[in-house]
Amino acid sequence: MTTPxxxxxxxxxxxxxxxxxxxxxxxxxxxxxxQAEWMRAMYDIWREGGELARKNQRNITADxxxxxxxVTETDLAISKLAQEKLAPFIKEGxxxxxxxxxxxxxxxxxxxxxxxxxxxxxxxxxxxxxxxYRRPLYCISIGLIYKGTPLxxxxxxxxxxxxxxxxxxxxxxxxxxxxxxxxxxxxxxIRELSRYDFFDTNSAYALREVEYIGGTFDQTAFNAxxxxxxxxxxxRACGSVFRASIWDMAGAWPLFNALGIHMxxxxxGEPIKRLTAxxxxxxxxxxxxxxxxxxxxxxxxxxxxxx
Numbered sequence: 001m002t003t004p005x006x007x008x009x010x011x012x013x014x015x016x017x018x019x020x021x022x023x024x025x026x027x028x029x030x031x032x033x034x035q036a037e038w039m040r041a042m043y044d045i046w047r048e049g050g051e052l053a054r055k056n057q058r059n060i061t062a063d064x065x066x067x068x069x070x071v072t073e074t075d076l077a078i079s080k081l082a083q084e085k086l087a088p089f090i091k092e093g094x095x096x097x098x099x100x101x102x103x104x105x106x107x108x109x110x111x112x113x114x115x116x117x118x119x120x121x122x123x124x125x126x127x128x129x130x131x132x133y134r135r136p137l138y139c140i141s142i143g144l145i146y147k148g149t150p151l152x153x154x155x156x157x158x159x160x161x162x163x164x165x166x167x168x169x170x171x172x173x174x175x176x177x178x179x180x181x182x183x184x185x186x187x188x189x190i191r192e193l194s195r196y197d198f199f200d201t202n203s204a205y206a207l208r209e210v211e212y213i214g215g216t217f218d219q220t221a222f223n224a225x226x227x228x229x230x231x232x233x234x235x236r237a238c239g240s241v242f243r244a245s246i247w248d249m250a251g252a253w254p255l256f257n258a259l260g261i262h263m264x265x266x267x268x269g270e271p272i273k274r275l276t277a278x279x280x281x282x283x284x285x286x287x288x289x290x291x292x293x294x295x296x297x298x299x300x301x302x303x304x305x306x307x
Contacts, residue, residue: 035168039152041085042142042165045122047178049078049140050158053125057159062132067283070128075100078124078140086120094118097284099247108284110277119145119275121250126155127224136160141226143250148274150254155230164230166254173234189259190235193217193297197238199304200228209243209289210266215304226251232292233259239293239301241266245285246275256292263292266302271295 053074062070079100086096095116097105106112113119120142125131127138136159143153154165156177163174164187171187190197199217212219217238222228228240229252242248249263253272256263262271266289272279281287291301 032168035152038089038144039167041089042144042152042154043177044085045078045082045142046140046154046156046163049081049124050156050161050178052077052081053131053138053140053158057131057134060132060134062128070132071100072125072128072132074131075125075128079122082122082124082142089118089120092118094120097121097247097250099123099245102247102284105284107282108277108280113148113275113277117147118151121145121247123226123245123247123251126226126248127222130223137222137224137227139224139226139230139251141248141251143247143253145250145253145275148276150250150257153251153254155226155251155255157227157230162230164233164252164255166258171233171255171258187233187255187259188235189233189261189294190238191294193238193300198231198236199301200231200237200240210241211306212241212304213306215301217301217304225249229256229292232256232261239291239297241289241291241301241305243286243289245283246280247284249286252292260294261292262295262298263290264295264298265289266291266305269298 056074060072060074062072065071079098082098083096090096093116097119099122123141125138126141131138139155139157141155144151152166152168154163156163161176163177165172173185173187175183195216197217198220200220200222201212225242225244225248228237228242229249231237232240233252233255264271279287291298293301
């Protein structure tokens with residue numbers, strides 16, 4: 001796979017203008033040319049946003065939002081950049097769920113979700129706490145949801161120059177995706193559990209509803225839900241537990257669908273299948289705590305917690 005620059009901004013056109021159904025994400029009738037256009041917008045946000053993030057992190061200051069989370073000038077700058085890049089699609093009737101401007105959207109209702117076939121979810125900087133302390137584990141997460149289910153998206157880590165994405169056909173890891181030499185490989189999650197596997201508990205926020213009591217795996221905490229989810233997709237962790245917002249999970253959700261990874265409620269055992277109003281609270285945060293892992297791993301990973 002190549003970036004839009006390497007394709008000279010030309011979308012690939014096949015004999016049939018619409019993509020074949022993908023087993024994991026069967027969106028029949030979604031035009032391939034439009035998907036290429038949407039992917040180009042994502043690439044632009046990742047590339048330009050990544051440059052901003054790297055440059056600004058050298059001399060960054062953070063402020064506290066009303067919800068006690070941190071925000072930086074970079075969060076706001078990438079949010080503005082994304083709104084500009086996605087403006088043509090918003091004019092077509094797409095909805096944008098941007099963490100830094102979510103107040104403009106209002107509370108989630110099923111009517112609102114059903115009204116928009118296409119919903120973009122963006123976290124300009126996931127892992128703002130890490131970013132503000134000049135740590136490398138932060139990312140830009142973007143996902144496009146079609147009629148409630150994930151279509152395309154990805155997670156870009158500017159500090160490590162790694163892009164984890166699903167482009168509608170393949171789940172890929174691209175290293176140095178915007179450089180002259182791009183290394184691309186197919187994402188391969190862990191197939192069998194081992195006591196040497198990393199299991200990411202993400203942050204203290206993820207453990208508000210459940211108590212971590214330990215297990216046979218090496219615990220890590222990246223403090224960035226989208227980063228930990230990308231690592232699960234890439235086989236760098238056997239699973240992750242998180243209690244996040246729709247914009248945190250939207251970038252990795254298409255990868256998970258393509259790779260057979262589930263986001264399963266730790267209490268009910270029910271996986272996330274669609275975006276619905278009852279899935280989130282009034283601020284678009286997920287209701288409940290979830291384990292993201294291959295479904296065969298869920299029961300064993302759940303033993304690490306007291307719900």
